[in-house]
Amino acid sequence: MKRHRFFRSRSIHTNIAISFSLLILCTTIVLSYTSYRLSSAAVMGNSVAYTSQLIEQVKLNIENYISNMESIAALVLTSSDLEKYVKGSSSGQEREAKDKQLASQYLRSVVQSRTDISSIVYASSEGITVSDRLDAVLKPLPELVSQEWYQQAMNQTGVAVSSSHVQHLFQDEYRWVVSISRKLLDTFSEMEAERQGVLLVDLNYSVINNLCKQIELGKRGYVFIVDPAGSLVYHPQQQLIYSQLKFEQLETVLGIKSGSVTVNTGDEQKLYTVDTTSFGWKIVGVTYPDDLVANKQRMQGTAALWGAVSLIFAMATSVFLSYALTKPLKKLEMNMKKAERGEFDIRVEIESTNEIGKLARTFNLMIMKIKELMSQIVMEQEMKRVSELKALQAQIKPHFLYNTLDSIIWMAETGKMEEVVEMTSSLSKLLRSTIGEGEELIPIARELEHIRHYLTIQNMRYRHKFTYSIEVHEDILECSILKLVLQPLVENAIYHGIKHNPEQGHILIRGKREQSDIIIQIIDNGVGMDTEQIGKLLLQKADYKSGSGVGVANVNHRIQLYFGDHYGLSFASEMEEGTTVTLSIPALYEEES
Numbered sequence: 159m160k161r162h163r164f165f166r167s168r169s170i171h172t173n174i175a176i177s178f179s180l181l182i183l184c185t186t187i188v189l190s191y192t193s194y195r196l197s198s199a200a201v202m203g204n205s206v207a208y209t210s211q212l213i214e215q216v217k218l219n220i221e222n223y224i225s226n227m228e229s230i231a232a233l234v235l236t237s238s239d240l241e242k243y244v245k246g247s248s249s250g251q252e253r254e255a256k257d258k259q260l261a262s263q264y265l266r267s268v269v270q271s272r273t274d275i276s277s278i279v280y281a282s283s284e285g286i287t288v289s290d291r292l293d294a295v296l297k298p299l300p301e302l303v304s305q306e307w308y309q310q311a312m313n314q315t316g317v318a319v320s321s322s323h324v325q326h327l328f329q330d331e332y333r334w335v336v337s338i339s340r341k342l343l344d345t346f347s348e349m350e351a352e353r354q355g356v357l358l359v360d361l362n363y364s365v366i367n368n369l370c371k372q373i374e375l376g377k378r379g380y381v382f383i384v385d386p387a388g389s390l391v392y393h394p395q396q397q398l399i400y401s402q403l404k405f406e407q408l409e410t411v412l413g414i415k416s417g418s419v420t421v422n423t424g425d426e427q428k429l430y431t432v433d434t435t436s437f438g439w440k441i442v443g444v445t446y447p448d449d450l451v452a453n454k455q456r457m458q459g460t461a462a463l464w465g466a467v468s469l470i471f472a473m474a475t476s477v478f479l480s481y482a483l484t485k486p487l488k489k490l491e492m493n494m495k496k497a498e499r500g501e502f503d504i505r506v507e508i509e510s511t512n513e514i515g516k517l518a519r520t521f522n523l524m525i526m527k528i529k530e531l532m533s534q535i536v537m538e539q540e541m542k543r544v545s546e547l548k549a550l551q552a553q554i555k556p557h558f559l560y561n562t563l564d565s566i567i568w569m570a571e572t573g574k575m576e577e578v579v580e581m582t583s584s585l586s587k588l589l590r591s592t593i594g595e596g597e598e599l600i601p602i603a604r605e606l607e608h609i610r611h612y613l614t615i616q617n618m619r620y621r622h623k624f625t626y627s628i629e630v631h632e633d634i635l636e637c638s639i640l641k642l643v644l645q646p647l648v649e650n651a652i653y654h655g656i657k658h659n660p661e662q663g664h665i666l667i668r669g670k671r672e673q674s675d676i677i678i679q680i681i682d683n684g685v686g687m688d689t690e691q692i693g694k695l696l697l698q699k700a701d702y703k704s705g706s707g708v709g710v711a712n713v714n715h716r717i718q719l720y721f722g723d724h725y726g727l728s729f730a731s732e733m734e735e736g737t738t739v740t741l742s743i744p745a746l747y748e749e750e751s
Contacts (some may be wrong), residue, residue: 171484178476180254183469189467197457205376205419205445209431212373212444216381219369219435224437227275227338228317230268231359234278235342238385239264244286244342244355258288274365276335279307279327280342282355295329295698302327311339311356319437321385322363322392334363336391366392376449386438388412411442420447486514490521542719566621581618586613592642598720599638601748602669602676606630609667618650623663624656624682630669634676638746640720643713647680647739649729650695650710655684655737675725676745683736692729710739717743 234240243257265278269290279289279423281302289296302308303325310318320337370381370392383391388408392398398404407421407430414432421428431443486509493504502525506518562585569578588611591604606628613626648665656663666681687695693712714727721744730739 166589169484170487171480174480175473175477175484178480179473182472182476186465186469186472190461192455194461197461201457202447205433206429209375209379209429209443209445210418210433212375213381213433213441214429216369216373216443217435217441220366220383220439220441221435221437223365223369224317224338224435225318227359227361228340230272230342231317231338231357234265234268234359235340235357236265237261240280240288244280244288245281253387259292261288262290262292266292274362276325276333276360276362277327277358278360279358280355281358282342284355286355289327290570291328294331297326297329307337307339307358308356311341311358316340317437319439321387321389322366325360327358327360333360335360336363336366336439349698363392370394373443375399375443375445377446378449379443379445382406382442382444384408384411384440384442386440391439406442406444411440414440483514486510486518488698490514490518493521493525497525497528502532538719542714562615565615569618576627577618581615584614587611588615598641598642598747599746601635602630602637602639602678603635605639605641605644606635606667606669608642609648613647613665614647616648620652620657624652624665625662626665626667628667630667630678631671634669634671634745636747637676638748639676639678639743640716643680643716643741644680646709646713647741650739651680651682651684651737654687654691655682657684659684671745676743678743680741680743681736686733686735687729687737688733693729695729713741716723717741 184379185271208284239257243254243261246254261280265280265288269275269278277290279287279296281287281296281299281303283299283303285299287296287299287302297303306323307318307320310320318337318339320339322336324333325335325337338361339356342355342357358746367381370383371394373381380394382393384406385391390399393399395404399406407423407428410419410421411430411432414430416433418429418431420431427447427499429445429447431445433441435441490506493506497506504525506521508515508522514602562581566578566581566585569575569581588608591608591611610628617624617626636689644667648667651665656665663682663684667678668681669676669678671677696714710727717726725742725744728740728742729737730740
């Protein structure tokens with residue numbers, strides 16, 4: 159996979175620091191965001207649970223209070239004075255007035271014992287009315303029995319609880335009350351149906367107001383109560399509701415028995431937490447999710463602050479770690495640059511056993527090996543130079559030259575002018591070919607031409623003691639061969655094979671190609687050599703530096719130096735049968751060499 163261009167152009171130290179920083183940045187953002195979301199959800203859940211508990215407590219308080227009022231109403235209905243007046247058991251107006259006064263006194267004593275009770279009134283359709291106030295003037299009976307509290311009590315069994323309203327019981331008195339009314343049929347079962355009435359207990363509205371006002375739901379939260387018909391029993395801003403300057407989602411509230419729902423009211427949201435009393439009132443706690451914004455903002459700020467601190471610390475750590483990780487690599491890079499400048503005496507300090515330590519160890523081994531190879535190359539080049547020097551010395555061997563010139567003089571003195579011309583011409587061409595142009599490799603054809611001149615001279619010097627022939631395939635004539643490697647081999651055949659043979663000898667030079675190699679053989683039918691003599695020829699290699707002689711060993715050494723140890727000379731000889739020297743070199747043409 160290709161590396162991105164952004165990373166290719168930067169150092170490992172920078173790439174590691176950037177990668178670590180990006181990884182840490184992403185992790186910090188994810189963790190901070192997740193932490194904020196979880197904290198926000200936890201705060202919201204706790205707020206809803208807290209509001210639900212408060213609303214439930216308000217519901218229980220109101221239920222208990224209404225239950226107490228019901229008990230008071232039941233207690234009132236057990237009053238013998240009230241029962242006596244209602245049944246009209248006394249005869250005479252004066253006696254009835256006295257019973258009414260006693261009943262009123264009883265009702266007043268109950269009201270005076272409870273500051274939360276506004277008034278208690280009994281009214282029946284037969285015209286019997288009594289209240290806790292003797293001096294107060296009640297509304298006319300038709301108006302009383304037409305009011306909601308009376309009708310609710312008459313139309314249902316048990317206690318009827320009305321919504322908050324302005325009571326119209328007494329002349330010139332308008333109090334906000336919550337009414338609890340009960341039909342007397344349930345208590346005075348022995349009464350005749352046409353004499354049944356309703357007992358009304360009016361509660362001061364301030365009681366409900368105080369119960370709800372003390373509930374705190376955030377900065378702007380509040381509690382309101384609505385009856386099953388959707389009329390407000392209590393609302394802290396009830397006047398604004400009635401004047402339609404403020405609205406509540408009452409339909410939504412009436413559709414919920416208990417639980418929470420979020421509603422949109424214009425440009426903000428409200429969270430309604432609803433619970434229902436046993437008599438159908440909906441206790442609604444209103445909170446604003448935005449009230450939690452302050453906490454959310456603190457959480458956001460805290461998460462961002464700690465995220466930033468963690469990010470800075472993590473980035474500093476990543477830079478330090480990347481520097482620590484790449485420091486050994488930088489040292490290794492500096493040593494590599496020294497190696498590029500040819501300094502091979504350097505060593506990288508191995509400080510660990512990890513991958514970088516292994517790389518440093520490998521680098522040290524590589525530098526040591528390169529140094530050894532360089533020393534070996536220098537030594538081989540020196541040996542090659544010495545070998546070439548010896549080869550050059552062989553080219554101008556003084557004894558050979560003196561003997562050849564003596565032979566020319568001798569032939570001139572004896573009048574063998576044609577032989578003088580032939581030997582002189584061969585000597586001239588031989589010397590010219592040895593001088594050459596300084597090249598090390600020459601075509602085999604030129605090497606063979608050189609060896610023909612050499613054989614011509616030697617054949618004339620030894621008075622035709624041997625014959626020679628050259629059988630070389632034409633396809634290898636243009637291949638390259640080291641210069642003057644055949645002359646020492648032919649010289650060896652003459653001096654150690656043909657010279658000591660009483661009969662005329664023959665030297666055959668044969669060349670051919672075998673796969674990717676060239677094989678050239680110098681074959682003579684001389685006296686041959688035993689194994690010891692062949693070994694001495696090879697042992698001369700050890701003495702070539704001493705200048706004791708340049709010959710077969712020198713040729714073998716030059717071939718192996720130039721083409722490798724796979725090439726060189728091999729010998730096969732039998733006593734009185736002759737010797738075969740085989741030279742092997744790679745088949746190279748001039749452009750390849």
